[in-house]
Amino acid sequence: WPDFAPYIDEIIRLKQERNAIILAHNYQTRDIYHCVSDIVGDSLALAQKAMDVEADVIVMAGVHFMAETTKLMNPGKTVLIPDPKAGCSLADSITGEDVRNLRKKYPGVPIVTYVNTSVEVKAESDICCTSANAKKIVESLGVDRVLLIPDRFLAANVAAETEVEILTWEGECEVHERFTAQQVTQLRKAHPGVTVLAHPECPPEVVRESDFSGSTAAMINFVVDKKPAEVALITECSMGDNIAAHNPDTKFIRSCNLCPHMQRINLMNICDSLRHMTHEVTIDPELAEPARRAVQRMLDAS
Numbered sequence: 286w287p288d289f290a291p292y293i294d295e296i297i298r299l300k301q302e303r304n305a306i307i308l309a310h311n312y313q314t315r316d317i318y319h320c321v322s323d324i325v326g327d328s329l330a331l332a333q334k335a336m337d338v339e340a341d342v343i344v345m346a347g348v349h350f351m352a353e354t355t356k357l358m359n360p361g362k363t364v365l366i367p368d369p370k371a372g373c374s375l376a377d378s379i380t381g382e383d384v385r386n387l388r389k390k391y392p393g394v395p396i397v398t399y400v401n402t403s404v405e406v407k408a409e410s411d412i413c414c415t416s417a418n419a420k421k422i423v424e425s426l427g428v429d430r431v432l433l434i435p436d437r438f439l440a441a442n443v444a445a446e447t448e449v450e451i452l453t454w455e456g457e458c459e460v461h462e463r464f465t466a467q468q469v470t471q472l473r474k475a476h477p478g479v480t481v482l483a484h485p486e487c488p489p490e491v492v493r494e495s496d497f498s499g500s501t502a503a504m505i506n507f508v509v510d511k512k513p514a515e516v517a518l519i520t521e522c523s524m525g526d527n528i529a530a531h532n533p534d535t536k537f538i539r540s541c542n543l544c545p546h547m548q549r550i551n552l553m554n555i556c557d558s559l560r561h562m563t564h565e566v567t568i569d570p571e572l573a574e575p576a577r578r579a580v581q582r583m584l585d586a587s
């Protein structure tokens with residue numbers, strides 16, 4: 286790894302020059318999270334907070350769907366993503382045409398779409414949700430049956446907590462689907478008394494074996510509030526690294542997987558992004574309005 290300091294200095298200088306801010310998802314590496322970002326959070330917080338910023342330029346240190354959502358909700362601002370190949374297996378699992386077919390197959394059933402999707406998919410949806418508000422959004426619709434797509438595990442985990450019947454799709458997060466209930470059992474044997482927190486993109490049997498499940502921000506809040514002596518975060522590895530310094534009373538047991546898409550963003554390409562104003566995120570104008578409506582409905586209901 287190169288010396289980070291010159292990149293950090295240059296990014297801070299360029300942010301001023303461009304009147305730019307950096308939004309960073311909780312899965313970004315420590316150097317980005319602690320040294321150059323202006324706002325950090327889960328997908329919901331990033332979508333909400335991006336709308337309050339005064340900057341002309343927003344750099345998304347996260348994956349492509351997050352940058353798209355930011356552009357959607359901030360059409361007058363320049364939104365940059367340092368590496369446009371930073372994708373997401375959930376976003377890749379479904380197309381707008383798939384959603385149109387689902388609507389034909391299940392007429393009248395509202396379609397709740399996880400924000401981990403393309404603008405095209407959002408535009409075909411009734412309302413969006415994140416892992417922080419999925420149950421609330423599903424129940425806010427006041428119906429007996431909804432389609433919650435495309436993450437089949439998030440859907441199964443919400444179904445376990447609500448009376449609403451949940452239909453879904455076959456999408457999975459390639460990071461969270463790898464965790465197993467057996468891993469959690471072994472972890473508990475090796476670390477008696479450990480508190481296990483799991484992201485709701487994990488398979489339901491993993492969530493059942495855990496002590497708490499919530500969005501990345503909810504997991505962080507749990508650690509900050511409850512101060513567990515030992516914690517295992519069943520999610521992307523960077524999370525624990527990011528919050529360890531601020532939670533010195535908690536020992537973090539490393540039991541995590543890396544997201545190759547999140548890892549594409551680094552100080553070097555953030556620096557290039559600000560220097561050359563690349564890669565600008567644009568939205569098909571025909572899709573912008575219906576997609577924005579689905580995200581706005583979620584924000585209104587949150």
Ligand code: 13P
Nearest residue numbers: 327328329415416500501
């Ligand atoms: P959060 O909304 O919980 O931050 O999750 C986003 C994500 O991509 C998890 O894999």
Ligand code: SF4
Nearest residue numbers: 373374458459460544
């Ligand atoms: Fe997508 Fe999973 Fe990576 Fe989150 S962790 S960005 S859901 S692939």
